[in-house]
Amino acid sequence: MSEDEVARAKALARILGMTLSDLIRTLLQMPTSSVGEGGNLIVIDRVTALKLSREMRRWGHHYNQAVHALNPIAYYLRANDMDTSDVLEELDRTSARLAAMQPGIEALRCEAEAISERSIAGIGR
Template sequence: MRRWGYHYNQSVHALNSIAHYLRLGEADANDALDALETVRGRIHELDGGVRALRKEMHAMTDKIIVER
């Protein structure tokens, strides 16, 4: 679970970096879109892992873990 949290944190950090460089005028819209697509893909991969982890936890505990 720590690994998933770490990767989500890194994704948020990447989004903040994109916003920072846009504010400074050191990146243009195309740069931002490319970076956003990369972050989106990584978050999508993480979501698959999180869903699998929830399923495993449910199987082990017989308790439903609510998705937000």
Template structure:
């Protein structure tokens, strides 16, 4: 990480140190990353009750980005297939029964994709209502 040149020294009891090491390891973090996560929490976070914090590491963020790109590719392929169907239908070289079958399959795939996108939007919106911490 570029730009990290400042240090903080903290004295801990052996129990506090063990807790910090345990908490960091259970979350796949170093103690330094754990401290960075904790200082990103809003100052009034503890007084907000049982509000959850979302920790988003670069690996997870990359996975989400790849999945969204994959969904976009599927959507583009479906639209391309529909355009091909329309192209051949306009020229009369596509049988009606075959066109109906292909349109039905494409429509079903697009509907499945749309349901998943709506669900993901709702889950993303719910995550955005929490304190977001980036590791």
């Protein structure tokens, strides 16, 4: 390792509250598939992972609600049992459910962007 790489490793270990040996042991436990040429590994803490997971579940719930709202529209349209006002009413209801997804989608997008843009000051390449 170069002197610069050793200094970066020591700084990272210090920031993480680890010894250099503990840092190296932790890195050695990573799956080989996660270490690629030119790739960046992003480590997410448990709190952030739980937030993302919870938001993804919420997003999935809203998505399922929207799809379920569209199913009767498609069914009744195929059977010619629905008039224009009924279709518009169902579409408005579905639109509202999709709009309810937007805050969650935006929060998830922002969190994912923040994670991908984070770097430890002074440690990045």
